[in-house]
Amino acid sequence: MTVKRIELRAKTVEAFNVYIRRAELEMDETETPGASFLWSDLNADRTRDVRTGKVVAQSWSGGRPTDVPNGLIHDWIAAALIRHSLIQDVLAVVQDYDNHKNIYKPEVIDSRLIGRVDNDFHIYLRLLKKKVITVVLDTDHDVHYRPLNQRCWVCRSHTTRIAEVENAGRPDERVLDADTGYGFLWRLYSYWRFEERDTGVVVECRAISLTRNVPFGLGWAIEPMIEKLPKESLIKTLEATRQALQTHDTGNE
Numbered sequence: 001m002t003v004k005r006i007e008l009r010a011k012t013v014e015a016f017n018v019y020i021r022r023a024e025l026e027m028d029e030t031e032t033p034g035a036s037f038l039w040s041d042l043n044a045d046r047t048r049d050v051r052t053g054k055v056v057a058q059s060w061s062g063g064r065p066t067d068v069p070n071g072l073i074h075d076w077i078a079a080a081l082i083r084h085s086l087i088q089d090v091l092a093v094v095q096d097y098d099n100h101k102n103i104y105k106p107e108v109i110d111s112r113l114i115g116r117v118d119n120d121f122h123i124y125l126r127l128l129k130k131k132v133i134t135v136v137l138d139t140d141h142d143v144h145y146r147p148l149n150q151r152c153w154v155c156r157s158h159t160t161r162i163a164e165v166e167n168a169g170r171p172d173e174r175v176l177d178a179d180t181g182y183g184f185l186w187r188l189y190s191y192w193r194f195e196e197r198d199t200g201v202v203v204e205c206r207a208i209s210l211t212r213n214v215p216f217g218l219g220w221a222i223e224p225m226i227e228k229l230p231k232e233s234l235i236k237t238l239e240a241t242r243q244a245l246q247t248h249d250t251g252n253e
Contacts, residue, residue, distance in 0.1 A: 060208075086201070087153060090203060091194065131228060155194075
C-alpha cells in the first residue's frame with residue numbers, strides 16, 4: 001500500500017477540540033434532573049429495539065463523518081440492554097481493565113490498569129484495527145465515572161496517547177511517536193451511560209473519533225478502515241460487554 005505517513009496538524013486537533021466542547025456541553029444538559037438521560041428513549045422504535053435485545057447504532061448526526069482540516073470526525077452512538085443485571089455488575093465488568101484483553105478480544109490485544117483514584121482510572125490498551133489493512137495501536141486513556149443517582153451512572157474516557165505500532169509482536173517491533181503514522185486513529189473519546197431498570201441495565205456508548213481524511217485515489221484502502229470500523233467497533237464493544245455479563249451469570253448458577 002502506498003499511503004504516506006503524515007503528522008497530525010494543530011488545526012486538525014483544534015477543530016476536534018471545538019467539536020468535543022460543543023458535544024460535552026450538550027451532554028451536560030441531559031444529565032440534569034428532568035432531562036432525557038438515554039438517547040435510546042428519545043425514539044419509540046429505538047426503545048422497542050433495545051427492549052427486544054437488539055444493539056441499536058447510528059451516526060449521531062445521521063450522516064457521514066464531519067470534515068475538518070486534514071481530518072474526519074466520526075460520531076457514533078449505540079445502545080443495548082443487558083438483561084437480569086445490576087448496574088454494579090455492569091460497572092465491575094467495564095472497569096476490569098486488566099481483563100479487557102479477554103473481554104474485548106480480538107480488537108483489544110493487551111490491556112492493563114495503570115492507576116486508579118476512586119472513580120478515576122488511567123489505563124493502557126493495545127488495539128487491533130483490521131479492515132482491508134491491519135493497524136495496531138498503543139493507547140492510553142483517562143477514564144472518569146460518576147454516579148447521578150443509585151440507578152444512573154455516566155463515564156467519560158479520553159485518549160491521552162495513540163501511537164501506531166510497526167511489526168507488532170515481532171522482534172523488530174517499533175512504537176512510533178504519538179500523532180505520527182498513517183492517521184487511522186488520532187483521537188478516541190467515549191461517553192458511556194448506564195441505567196438500571198427492572199429488566200436489567202441499559203448501556204449506551206457514544207464514541208467520537210478523529211482520523212485522517214481520505215487521500216484521492218486511495219479510498220479503496222482507507223475508507224473501510226476509517227468510515228466503517230467506528231460503527232462496527234461500537235456494536236462489538238456492547239455485544240462483548242453483554243456476553244461477559246451473561247457468562248458471569250452462567251458461571252454463578
